[in-house]
Amino acid sequence: MKQALHYLAAATAIFLLWALASFVLEQVKGWPVIPYPWSVAAAGIEYLPQWGSAFASSARRFFLSLLLAFATGLPLGLVVGASDRLHRWFSPLIYLLYPIPPIALLFFLYMAFGVGETVKVVTVSLTLFFQVLVAAHGAARNISPSYILAVRTAGADALQLHRHVILPAVLPEVFTAARVSVGLGITMLYIAETKLGLLGGPGSGLGVFIETYAMRTDLSLAGVVGLAFLGLLFYALLEVLERWLCRWKYVGKG
Amino acid sequence: MISVEALRIEYGRGRRRTLAVAGVTFQVADGEFVSLIGPSGCGKTSVLLAIDGIIRPTSGRITIRGEDVRGVRRDVAFITQDAGLLPWKTVRQNAELALRLQRRPREGVQEILRSLGLGGFENRYPAELSEGMRRRVGIARALALRPEVFLMDEPMANLDTLTRERIQEIILRLWHMYRFTGVLVTHDIEEAVFLGQRIIILSPRPARVVEVIENPGMGEVGYRRSEEFYHVVVKAREILKSLEER
Numbered sequence: 001m002k003q004a005l006h007y008l009a010a011a012t013a014i015f016l017l018w019a020l021a022s023f024v025l026e027q028v029k030g031w032p033v034i035p036y037p038w039s040v041a042a043a044g045i046e047y048l049p050q051w052g053s054a055f056a057s058s059a060r061r062f063f064l065s066l067l068l069a070f071a072t073g074l075p076l077g078l079v080v081g082a083s084d085r086l087h088r089w090f091s092p093l094i095y096l097l098y099p100i101p102p103i104a105l106l107f108f109l110y111m112a113f114g115v116g117e118t119v120k121v122v123t124v125s126l127t128l129f130f131q132v133l134v135a136a137h138g139a140a141r142n143i144s145p146s147y148i149l150a151v152r153t154a155g156a157d158a159l160q161l162h163r164h165v166i167l168p169a170v171l172p173e174v175f176t177a178a179r180v181s182v183g184l185g186i187t188m189l190y191i192a193e194t195k196l197g198l199l200g201g202p203g204s205g206l207g208v209f210i211e212t213y214a215m216r217t218d219l220s221l222a223g224v225v226g227l228a229f230l231g232l233l234f235y236a237l238l239e240v241l242e243r244w245l246c247r248w249k250y251v252g253k254g
Numbered sequence: 255m256i257s258v259e260a261l262r263i264e265y266g267r268g269r270r271r272t273l274a275v276a277g278v279t280f281q282v283a284d285g286e287f288v289s290l291i292g293p294s295g296c297g298k299t300s301v302l303l304a305i306d307g308i309i310r311p312t313s314g315r316i317t318i319r320g321e322d323v324r325g326v327r328r329d330v331a332f333i334t335q336d337a338g339l340l341p342w343k344t345v346r347q348n349a350e351l352a353l354r355l356q357r358r359p360r361e362g363v364q365e366i367l368r369s370l371g372l373g374g375f376e377n378r379y380p381a382e383l384s385e386g387m388r389r390r391v392g393i394a395r396a397l398a399l400r401p402e403v404f405l406m407d408e409p410m411a412n413l414d415t416l417t418r419e420r421i422q423e424i425i426l427r428l429w430h431m432y433r434f435t436g437v438l439v440t441h442d443i444e445e446a447v448f449l450g451q452r453i454i455i456l457s458p459r460p461a462r463v464v465e466v467i468e469n470p471g472m473g474e475v476g477y478r479r480s481e482e483f484y485h486v487v488v489k490a491r492e493i494l495k496s497l498e499e500r
Contacts, residue, residue: 146336150340151338153326153405154351154355154395
């Protein structure tokens with residue numbers, strides 16, 4: 001509840017700053033460079049069906065990408081990080097591939113996955129995959145030996161060690177990495193949605209929506225606001241998930 | 255009975271090979287409580303881990319009730335230095351952990367927690383407990399296995415004096431109740447004398463048995479304040495001191 005109030009205050013602040021920027025630019029340049037927030041809101045409401053469908057498409061893509069990134073990056077990071085031998089062999093590989101932006105490979109990704117839905121999800125999930133993988137791997141290398149000794153002396157096998165110690169130990173760091181990567185992921189989503197022209201029409205994603213209405217600045221900005229909401233949505237989703245799955249981190253802290 | 259014969263443990267390979275334990279031999283009879291004491295880093299924890307089956311000896315032989323130790327046994331419980339509680343599990347989940355890992359029914363844990371003064375804290379996380387309570391949860395986890403053998407690796411390390419004595423007294427009480435076979439590793443002389451019917455003194459690394467002190471007076475809480483206790487402590491201290499000077 002308190003946090004919701006904070007978000008409301010932040011939204012109000014952004015609203016006011018935005019209005020101020022619009023006003024100042026209009027005075028200086030002599031024409032409305034940035035539309036006022038209320039006209040953006042009005043335009044958004046006018047085109048609500050397209051805006052909504054664009055938001056839903058982008059949100060669905062991002063959700064699938066995030067799911068895919070967790071489902072692959074997390075187990076791989078755990079297993080490679082927790083084993084010295086696998087770590088020696090695979091870490092150089094991970095760190096060689098990690099800095100490559102999937103966007104640089106977009107042409108090849110289009111060749112491999114076509115120009116439809118798949119390639120967008122693949123691009124974003126590749127981005128998030130490496131973030132999750134590197135965070136899980138790093139955290140798995142740093143687990144307190146006393147936890148490992150405690151379960152080994154109690155007779156744990158390798159699978160139980162991963163399930164009861166390594167996975168719960170790395171989850172907080174993985175969630176932090178995922179939250180930090182939401183912005184990067186949305187950037188990648190925007191590029192993947194817009195790079196190949198505007199085939200799907202303005203309802204097929206926020207990126208396409210923004211590009212389609214580039215000449216109608218109020219509508220275009222409504223799409224940008226949609227991106228901000230999208231980021232916030234996933235940030236909040238990850239936060240709620242972490243508070244639920246890593247309850248122990250928050251005991252006694254309200 | 256636990257039998258350790260000519261136990262030798264080396265770590266590492268090639269040039270970086272270090273000898274941690276150099277031929278240690280001792281026996282612990284059923285129901286007997288023995289303390290292993292020696293300078294820090296002398297290899298006493300390695301001996302204990304080898305008895306538990308976590309470390310494979312380089313050479314020598316360890317048997318429990320006549321059977322070679324080849325891995326963690328269901329009748330052996332191990333208490334680690336800092337209790338090794340998992341912060342993401344509640345008190346109850348931590349206490350049940352060993353049973354769960356061994357796929358045994360999780361029975362009697364509630365009673366054990368209550369008998370250790372942890373009733374009402376079952377759903378708390380370790381971060382919400384005092385250090386003394388955390389150690390008791392570690393004891394509960396081991397006790398839940400209803401073990402014949404208790405291996406303890408400095409379970410009272412880094413506690414304030416009163417809490418340490420309280421935990422020592424809990425362990426003593428449990429030994430009277432269950433008559434388990436106990437091996438306690440410690441570098442605290444008074445603790446070794448309070449809890450050990452025999453005190454096995456190990457040399458600095460690589461560990462060898464230097465001397466075994468008989469300590470028949472052990473067994474009562476009041477022993478701590480007796481003259482005999484004092485004499486045994488002095489004797490053990492002198493041996494350990496002479497080792498340092500060597």
